[in-house]
Amino acid sequence: MYQVLKTDGRAKRAELKTVHGTIQTPVFMNVGTVAAIKGAVSTMDLKDIGTQVELSNTYHLHVRTGDKLIKEMGGLHKFMNWDRPILTDSGGFQVFSLAGLRKIKEEGVTFNSHIDGRKIFMGPEESMQIQSNLGSTIAMAFDECPPAKAEKSYITNSVNRTTRWLERCKKEMARLNALPDTVNPHQLLFGINQGAVYTDVRIEHAKRISEMDLDGYAVGGLAVGESHEEMYHVLDETVPYLPQNKPTYLMGVGTPANILEGVERGIDFFDCVYPSRNGRHGHVYTKFGKINLFNAKYEKDDRPIEEGCGCPACRNYSRAYIRHLMKAKEMLGMRFCVLHNLYFYNHLMEDIRGAIEAGNYHAFKEERLDLMKTYDQK
């Protein structure tokens, strides 16, 4: 199911076969929170820009439209008309970051919906049930996402509970996959490593969950306030203790530089809201660094956002036109910037895969990190 095709140092070029097609890794998943990519980007567009995996948020779909409705409509794939892989998060991160007053117990978490304030309970079983209703390709385990700066004793207790929750997730997912009316009987389950920046807690946890023979392993609880160096250090120390014959996913990360560094440390899967969020603010990526289209110097710039880029915006429109749209607050400007940024990330991953295949990943990474600084230095 998961096969490493080539390694280059710790960097892995692999593929994961799923019922919704084969994922070539390293891969960047495109975030479509409520079954839609923000910036008026559709699943037809995602095919056009080379997206392999779409990521939807369990919490958002549960509190608003409802996973039961989506199950009735045939599951998320049919609902949003996307036949490639979908990963759903567990809802855990949103429960701990978005929801109102919450209470954590051994069974799970009681919280208030950020939409209408109503009280909702979610534990490992509920998270699996919701994700099963959505019928995603890959479900994520329900974990606690403790505050970035929590005390070590809090983190240790939290990680132990996350392990117990993971056991319950695995059991519940097996039960759900066997039900006669399940949307996707082959739904995969990835576990999540936690432990904040305490590498001894991370390593201990990685060893424990590795024994559970899950379909993949994520590193969670990073990019929540620690420095990039701390994040890279955690990856250096922890990833070697996760199974090498399973895909590895660095959750919620990150900038192009973060991804280049993550790949070198053995990560297969990434996801982040940066390309769509930045795009909606007119910040667009190029090989030479990120540019802000609101800058006056692009007013009469008739070049595309990035010369040679094959995205739908760059193939047809100039910086000057897209800047005009952004200044006029036209949605179309956001759509172009988001399309470009997602294409940029997808294309970066293609280059990354090529470099690992060619066995020169480290040199490639250094060159790209260097190039990226071009605009900043000017």
Place this chain on the structure above:
Amino acid sequence: MYQVLKTDGRAKRAELKTVHGTIQTPVFMNVGTVAAIKGAVSTMDLKDIGTQVELSNTYHLHVRTGDKLIKEMGGLHKFMNWDRPILTDSGGFQVFSLAGLRKIKEEGVTFNSHIDGRKIFMGPEESMQIQSNLGSTIAMAFDECPPAKAEKSYITNSVNRTTRWLERCKKEMARLNALPDTVNPHQLLFGINQGAVYTDVRIEHAKRISEMDLDGYAVGGLAVGESHEEMYHVLDETVPYLPQNKPTYLMGVGTPANILEGVERGIDFFDCVYPSRNGRHGHVYTKFGKINLFNAKYEKDDRPIEEGCGCPACRNYSRAYIRHLMKAKEMLGMRFCVLHNLYFYNHLMEDIRGAIEAGNYHAFKEERLDLMKTYDQK
């Protein structure tokens, strides 16, 4: 240049050859106020949904991005990457409806920009100069748009001034078209008939401007508060006094029913913000009437907005999904609804042209008006 291919009663099936291609009429122009269709619809999308003519607003482009910048960028066609015809309005309607404190004199109008309040002067020459900088295919004459309920004496004075302004527009456009650095040396000029609901004033004005041998004639100042019956009456009385060998344009109109009635009264060109504005509110057109996707009954409706519709939304997505997007305030929902509505209007015009060619326009119109009531009757 303009050729009537077939008539059916007063309905005309014609074509207008321009430097940007031939327009088949009756036609509905798609409104892209600031060189962009609201709802994240691009010029690439317009080709996909069969748009023949894009309409941009002179006032908006002048007060914000600036027509001089657009001229420097090679004109509106190049700026927005659209090689088919563009019609620009004169700015008159916006000056009289959007701008702040204004003062009308024989020379023109002084007003405050609705963006930053700065004082701007616009008269016939300025309007032609701006439209020449934009380089549209068809420019509209600068006219006064008097309040719907103005006294007859006010209307008569206003119409006389509009005639004098039209003479100045014609002269200025001829001068601009002959300049060596003009964007489009073949820019066409349409005059505008005014007179509110006073048919004697309308007829007198129609006769006077008909003698000026312009490239086309619009009926302006309608759909501003009078009843549909009053509008149809004005068309019944006035259109016969406009040249039959020139295209006729009913400005800012309207609903599908208005268009069906307008065509029967000899109109070639239409434009209206309804399809895009309604789309952004989840109101979508079908042959059987307009539906509101927010209605709970569409929650689990897995049919497309209109069965058999070939628009990008209907080809790929269900009412239930688009309703979900609208409820979640995702731009993508608006994009789908606007694409559908514009396709619906473009497709309606195709059917209208077919019916005139077949010589059964009246029966066709009655049938479509009848069908449209289906949803309302239920």
